[in-house]
Amino acid sequence: MKTFRGATAIAFLLAGLAGWSGCAAMEQVSKVGTSVAQSAGVVTGEQAKSINRSTAAIAKTQEDFTPEQEYYIGRSVGAVIVNRYKPYPDPQANGYLNLLGQTLAQASDRPETFGGYHFLILDSDEINAFAAPGGLIFVSRGMLRCCKSEDAVAAVLAHEIGHIQLRHGIQSIEKSRQTQALTILATEGAKNFGGKELSDLTKTFEGSINDITSTLINNGYSRSFEQQADVAAVNTLSRVGYNPNALVAMLREMEKRLKPGGLDFAKTHPSPGSRIKDIGSISGSAPLAEPLARHERFRKALGSI
Amino acid sequence: MKRPYSASTVFLLVFLTASATAGDAAKMMSVQVRQGEVRATPYFLGKIIATLSYGDRVEVLGSKEAWFRVSARGKGVTGWMHSSALSEKRIVLKAGGRDAEVAASGGELALAGKGFNADVEAEFKARNRNIDFSWIDRMQAMNVPPERIAAFLREGGLLPAQGGGK
Numbered sequence: 001m002k003t004f005r006g007a008t009a010i011a012f013l014l015a016g017l018a019g020w021s022g023c024a025a026m027e028q029v030s031k032v033g034t035s036v037a038q039s040a041g042v043v044t045g046e047q048a049k050s051i052n053r054s055t056a057a058i059a060k061t062q063e064d065f066t067p068e069q070e071y072y073i074g075r076s077v078g079a080v081i082v083n084r085y086k087p088y089p090d091p092q093a094n095g096y097l098n099l100l101g102q103t104l105a106q107a108s109d110r111p112e113t114f115g116g117y118h119f120l121i122l123d124s125d126e127i128n129a130f131a132a133p134g135g136l137i138f139v140s141r142g143m144l145r146c147c148k149s150e151d152a153v154a155a156v157l158a159h160e161i162g163h164i165q166l167r168h169g170i171q172s173i174e175k176s177r178q179t180q181a182l183t184i185l186a187t188e189g190a191k192n193f194g195g196k197e198l199s200d201l202t203k204t205f206e207g208s209i210n211d212i213t214s215t216l217i218n219n220g221y222s223r224s225f226e227q228q229a230d231v232a233a234v235n236t237l238s239r240v241g242y243n244p245n246a247l248v249a250m251l252r253e254m255e256k257r258l259k260p261g262g263l264d265f266a267k268t269h270p271s272p273g274s275r276i277k278d279i280g281s282i283s284g285s286a287p288l289a290e291p292l293a294r295h296e297r298f299r300k301a302l303g304s305i
Numbered sequence: 306m307k308r309p310y311s312a313s314t315v316f317l318l319v320f321l322t323a324s325a326t327a328g329d330a331a332k333m334m335s336v337q338v339r340q341g342e343v344r345a346t347p348y349f350l351g352k353i354i355a356t357l358s359y360g361d362r363v364e365v366l367g368s369k370e371a372w373f374r375v376s377a378r379g380k381g382v383t384g385w386m387h388s389s390a391l392s393e394k395r396i397v398l399k400a401g402g403r404d405a406e407v408a409a410s411g412g413e414l415a416l417a418g419k420g421f422n423a424d425v426e427a428e429f430k431a432r433n434r435n436i437d438f439s440w441i442d443r444m445q446a447m448n449v450p451p452e453r454i455a456a457f458l459r460e461g462g463l464l465p466a467q468g469g470g471k
Contacts, residue, residue, distance in 0.1 A: 065420070065421070066337070066392075066396075066420070067337050067338060067392075068337075068359070068422070069420045069421040069422070071339075072421040072422060072423070072425065072426050073421055075426065075438065075441050076426065076429055076436075078441045078444070079436050079437065079438045079440075079441050080436060082437075082440045082441065083435070083436050083437055087440050094447065095447070098447045098448075098449055099449050099453060099454070099457050100457070102448075102449045102454065103449075103454050103457055103458065103463075106349045106454070109371075109389075110389045111349065111387055111389055112338050112387050112389040112390040113338065113389070114337070114338050114339055114359075115338075115339055115445060116338075116445075116448070118444040118445055118447050118448075119444075119447070120440065120444050120447075136441065136444060136445075150461065181420060181421070184420075198424060198425065198428055199428070201420070201421070201425055202425050202428040202429055202432070205421050205425050205429055206429060206432070206433075208421075209429075239464070240458070240463050240464060241458075241462070241463040241464035242463070291461065291462040293460055293461060293462065294460075294461040294462060294463075297460070297461070
């Protein structure tokens with residue numbers, strides 16, 4: 001009798017909490033709840049495990065892709081991008097981009113990722129830049145030609161670092177696919193994957209890569225994601241001592257060069273004008289001149305890009 | 306008849322249990338990046354005194370902004386790590402293997418080596434032979450040592466990144 005009532009109370013508690021709490025909170029509550037129930041002898045250890053397991057599967061979000069999984073997703077997304085646009089193999093230009101980019105990444109809100117931040121120039125006249133999850137960033141020659149200073153290149157890179165820091169790429173994986181992947185994992189115990197599971201998981205992986213690359217290359221992120229990345233960029237730039245207005249200057253130059261109806265940034269990003277309006281209030285109005293040494297090294301590395 | 310536990314008693318029990326666990330034990334975290342650098346000061350340009358591996362456990366001794374002062378027991382290492390390199394989840398690795406194994410299911414364990422991993426990537430490559438990964442591998446080898454970043458900041462008249470993010 002007592003046990004039965006106790007169980008009812010706990011079921012009531014769990015059901016009630018599930019009604020209003022967020023997913024992560026629900027997982028936490030369910031875990032505590034089941035451990036209380038278990039110690040009161042209401043449910044067996046096996047049942048408790050199964051409840052926790054299924055709640056965990058429901059509560060999973062993109063945050064549950066570990067940095068390690070994000071790393072593997074990013075490698076394949078990057079490979080698709082670098083096969084579509086060819087790499088620009090100039091060691092001096094790429095070396096400079098990595099020096100600048102890794103300096104900025106350290107000042108971002110997410111300086112460390114599983115495999116670190118790495119940058120590569122794409123040999124394309126299109127005005128474009130891509131951030132693959134986990135820290136692989138690609139910038140086209142066309143985009144770099146819009147940059148008239150190191151501060152402007154820094155602005156482009158800081159914006160892409162913003163997308164990585166905010167995990168925008170991972171969030172463009174279809175929800176159903178995220179659930180699929182995590183369900184395969186949730187039902188999995190300690191044993192290794194067999195052939196069928198590996199094959200299922202690879203299909204889900206392929207789908208996820210496709211979701212992300214088609215967002216990056218064809219559809220673009222929402223305006224609010226772009227705004228968030230611009231805000232992150234302004235913060236990072238200020239922390240390192242770059243002029244956040246360089247982002248505005250770069251957007252103005254881009255506006256001049258973008259062809260309406262083009263397949264590049266024009267298609268996947270809000271218009272430079274609307275971005276400038278959004279950034280205007282947060283970047284202040286410091287003058288644009290950069291110190292001579294800074295400008296010289298920019299000119300040397302990217303002057304003839 | 307003795308009155309059974311009411312819903313409010315259960316509530317109380319839940320919260321007491323939760324707060325007791327939070328207060329007592331030393332706070333442990335896991336390294337969630339491939340190379341977890343431990344620095345002498347809470348600062349990216351600080352001297353790197355040790356490198357921990359993915360899944361290594363550290364005890365948190367204190368914090369400053371986004372940095373944790375940590376100690377890796379058994380390795381005799383105490384220093385600072387940036388919070389983005391650490392996870393509250395325990396990451397269990399299979400003994401002796403590069404690939405990892407989950408010891409139990411449940412939210413407190415990260416699925417190290419599980420899910421999208423090297424095996425899945427290999428299978429993906431086998432199905433998409435036209436996609437070449439060699440430039441991705443070359444990109445990942447492009448690393449900049451801290452001294453070069455320090456010089457880059459100094460020469461460009463920029464600020465050293467105190468604390469790194471947040």
